Amino acid sequence: MEVMPNLLFGDNQFFGINHMSEEKARAQALQFQDIKEVFKTLDAAYDEGIKTFMCTTHDRVEEICDYVRANPNRYHDYTFYPCMPYAHKYANAATEEGIIGAIRKFAPESGAWSAAVRSGVSLVGKDISGITRLLIDSEMQMFKGLRTPVIFLQNVVVDLLLGLGMTEPFAVFSDHVRAKYNAEPGFITMNMPLLLDVLEDLKIDNPIVCSNINKLGFRMCGGLGAYEDALRERKFRAIAMSVFASGAIPASEAIAWVCAQPNVESIVFGASSSSNIRSTKGLVNQFWKGGNKLLA
Amino acid sequence: MVRLALVGLGKMGLSHLSIVRAHPEVDLVGVCDPSKFMLELLGKNAGLETFTDFETMIARARPEAIIVATPSRFHGEIVRVALERGIHVFCEKPFCLDWKESMELSELAERKALVNQVGYHYRFVAAFQEVKRLLEANAIGTVTHVLAEAYGPVVLRPSGSSWRTQKAEGGGCLYDYAAHPINLLNWYFGMPTKVGGTVIKKIFSKDTDDEVYGTVFFEDGPSAQISVNWSDESYRKMSVKLSIWGTAGRIFADRQECKVYLRDGTQSAPGYSKGWNVRYTTDLTEAVWFYVRGEEYSMQVDYFVKAVASGSTENVNSFAAAAQTDQLMSMMRDDAQGVLPSLIASPAIPQKKRQLFRWLEEGGSNGSDAKFAFWR
Numbered sequence: 146m147e148v149m150p151n152l153l154f155g156d157n158q159f160f161g162i163n164h165m166s167e168e169k170a171r172a173q174a175l176q177f178q179d180i181k182e183v184f185k186t187l188d189a190a191y192d193e194g195i196k197t198f199m200c201t202t203h204d205r206v207e208e209i210c211d212y213v214r215a216n217p218n219r220y221h222d223y224t225f226y227p228c229m230p231y232a233h234k235y236a237n238a239a240t241e242e243g244i245i246g247a248i249r250k251f252a253p254e255s256g257a258w259s260a261a262v263r264s265g266v267s268l269v270g271k272d273i274s275g276i277t278r279l280l281i282d283s284e285m286q287m288f289k290g291l292r293t294p295v296i297f298l299q300n301v302v303v304d305l306l307l308g309l310g311m312t313e314p315f316a317v318f319s320d321h322v323r324a325k326y327n328a329e330p331g332f333i334t335m336n337m338p339l340l341l342d343v344l345e346d347l348k349i350d351n352p353i354v355c356s357n358i359n360k361l362g363f364r365m366c367g368g369l370g371a372y373e374d375a376l377r378e379r380k381f382r383a384i385a386m387s388v389f390a391s392g393a394i395p396a397s398e399a400i401a402w403v404c405a406q407p408n409v410e411s412i413v414f415g416a417s418s419s420s421n422i423r424s425t426k427g428l429v430n431q432f433w434k435g436g437n438k439l440l441a
Numbered sequence: 442m443v444r445l446a447l448v449g450l451g452k453m454g455l456s457h458l459s460i461v462r463a464h465p466e467v468d469l470v471g472v473c474d475p476s477k478f479m480l481e482l483l484g485k486n487a488g489l490e491t492f493t494d495f496e497t498m499i500a501r502a503r504p505e506a507i508i509v510a511t512p513s514r515f516h517g518e519i520v521r522v523a524l525e526r527g528i529h530v531f532c533e534k535p536f537c538l539d540w541k542e543s544m545e546l547s548e549l550a551e552r553k554a555l556v557n558q559v560g561y562h563y564r565f566v567a568a569f570q571e572v573k574r575l576l577e578a579n580a581i582g583t584v585t586h587v588l589a590e591a592y593g594p595v596v597l598r599p600s601g602s603s604w605r606t607q608k609a610e611g612g613g614c615l616y617d618y619a620a621h622p623i624n625l626l627n628w629y630f631g632m633p634t635k636v637g638g639t640v641i642k643k644i645f646s647k648d649t650d651d652e653v654y655g656t657v658f659f660e661d662g663p664s665a666q667i668s669v670n671w672s673d674e675s676y677r678k679m680s681v682k683l684s685i686w687g688t689a690g691r692i693f694a695d696r697q698e699c700k701v702y703l704r705d706g707t708q709s710a711p712g713y714s715k716g717w718n719v720r721y722t723t724d725l726t727e728a729v730w731f732y733v734r735g736e737e738y739s740m741q742v743d744y745f746v747k748a749v750a751s752g753s754t755e756n757v758n759s760f761a762a763a764a765q766t767d768q769l770m771s772m773m774r775d776d777a778q779g780v781l782p783s784l785i786a787s788p789a790i791p792q793k794k795r796q797l798f799r800w801l802e803e804g805g806s807n808g809s810d811a812k813f814a815f816w817r
Contacts, residue, residue, distance in 0.1 A: 160677070161677050162677070163697075164697065164722065164723070165697055165698065165721050165722065165723060166697050166698055166721070167680060167682075167695050167696075167697050167698075170677075174677075233677060233678050236452070236678075239451075239452050239603070242600075242603055243451075243603035243604075246603065273482065273486060301733070301734060304459070304731075304732060304733045304734075305455065305456070305459045305733055305734075306459075307459070307463070308458070308459025308460055308462050308463040308731060308733055309455070309458060309459045309462055309483070309487050310462050310487045310488065311482075311483065311486045311487040313486055335732035335733075336463075336731055336732060339463070339731070361723065362728060363723050363726075364728075364732060364736075365728070366728065366729060366730060366731050366732045367730070368728065390723050391721070391723050392723075393721060393723035393724065
């Protein structure tokens with residue numbers, strides 16, 4: 146079982162994603178336009194002992210992968226937790242090409258499959274798992290040769306399938322990342338209590354689940370109370386994201402609260418400067434009560 | 442429980458389906474789409490009752506409410522059948538490509554006292570709701586001008602094969618993107634009486650438009666400029682934003698935040714003070730029971746379901762409201778094609794003396810700029 150460090154470095158800041166302000170998002174996009182600035186920030190995190198990068202399968206992550214591969218001496222213990230897919234590329238492609246067109250674009254090996262789909266031939270039963278595996282492999286290509294002990298399914302996909310009640314792909318995903326990548330499956334969601342029920346039904350035991358966990362209850366569907374109950378009572382490995390609620394909660398208050406929750410194994414956070422990285426790490430060291438070993 | 446069915450399993454249909462299936466007060470009784478692939482996929486893997494024919498679904502599944510998420514060209518026909526059978530309707534935007542049909546369907550729904558709603562989800566975005574509250578409270582005084590924008594990276598090269606890239610199907614930047622900021626203008630200021638200087642152009646698309654610009658004029662109200670481009674790669678995803686200038690301040694809003702500059706502290710906007718005020722989505726947004734891709738999508742569905750359950754036909758996104766947007770988009774299309782914009786007489790809009798006639802009565806004395814604006 147992969148032991149997760151209690152701090153994971155997130156990637157939103159690198160790609161102009163900020164849930165609070167588009168202006169701030171743009172400023173960050175500008176700051177990180179030059180990939181060297183991204184490397185510098187990752188290095189700053191690394192030097193603080195934060196050596197796990199939880200990242201979307203965004204095109205630019207490929208450059209980060211290349212950089213880490215090119216510097217094996219410095220990054221021999223560097224770890225990626227890929228999160229797939231980067232949904233906007235699919236959503237935009239679906240608007241342009243339709244849903245089937247989008248699948249064909251990102252998994253060209255599925256050519257025969259999609260031709261069959263268009264001609265109305267029934268392949269659904271046996272090939273839904275096939276197409277899922279092809280899409281996973283296509284997203285994983287950029288990580289070739291790198292350590293990826295946990296692989297996540299992004300919340301847009303998890304929550305869409307969760308709502309649809311189409312949960313078999315969770316099992317396909319889980320089996321495939323275990324079998325082919327020797328990795329543990331992880332699930333990102335905005336609906337954690339509901340997802341836990343479904344994963345339990347699918348017999349995905351002690352799953353890694355990453356969800357918003359913050360004092361404000363921001364994007365914690367089912368309510369703060371249901372999340373607190375789940376953390377106390379359910380068997381799963383929780384990763385807390387959005388602990389600052391995009392900056393709405395003061396840092397020390399946010400970290401103190403999340404560290405006081407039972408069963409949180411890791412916190413994923415993003416930062417644009419070494420001083421923010423250092424202060425977050427300091428706060429976690431100060432408040433952490435979990436069983437994981439503290440960061441150096 | 443509301444017996445609900447869904448028509449159309451494209452991008453929006455799937456998103457709605459996910460949300461309604463997770464809704465505790467919804468019994469999803471059927472889905473309908475011509476694609477056997479999607480039906481088989483969902484029938485087999487999600488245990489849904491599936492239909493390829495809409496009328497068959499209505500007859501067998503007997504829904505009391507439907508969500509219509511087909512390509513826009515089919516909205517009118519499907520909505521009419523549903524209303525005639527006494528079924529409450531939520532329809533995706535844009536409502537109808539012919540605004541006269543939108544008006545007819547609005548009247549039909551009203552006559553039958555059926556819930557009627559269109560999926561302009563920006564009216565459920567907390568920051569834009571805050572703008573509505575501020576405007577109604579007169580927080581920035583008399584509004585003189587508005588800039589309504591939307592940008593995003595949809596069509597970035599010459600290609601595209603979905604219905605959204607075909608004009609005849611109701612695709613294109615005007616219907617897909619510009620409809621949103623235009624609909625917000627309708628919400629805040631009603632129906633303009635005139636449009637001018639409209640530019641609707643292709644950049645990469647073969648069959649449809651990629652950018653839309655133009656000016657609209659509200660009688661006794663502000664002017665507004667619309668600036669929309671769905672071929673802008675500098676945006677990560679669709680971004681809708683509004684800048685509103687008033688005699689007592691200015692408002693800027695997008696999905697994430699509402700920023701307000703007030704020249705003086707105002708009694709009318711409690712909690713706001715002189716100078717800059719910022720309200721973030723994290724503060725403004727209420728929690729939803731289930732989240733797929735933004736609180737607003739869940740909220741609009743919940744609002745519809747609750748309206749059906751309670752029989753309330755009051756609706757923030759009524760067919761009548763959406764018909765205004767359809768009509769305004771049609772005026773802009775006419776204007777862009779060089780058709781002399783006629784002053785419209787919309788039954789939904791109470792009209793006083795129209796501005797043009799007043800101007801003529803005054804002897805056209807508003808100066809050359811005004812003259813140019815009227816006659817182009």
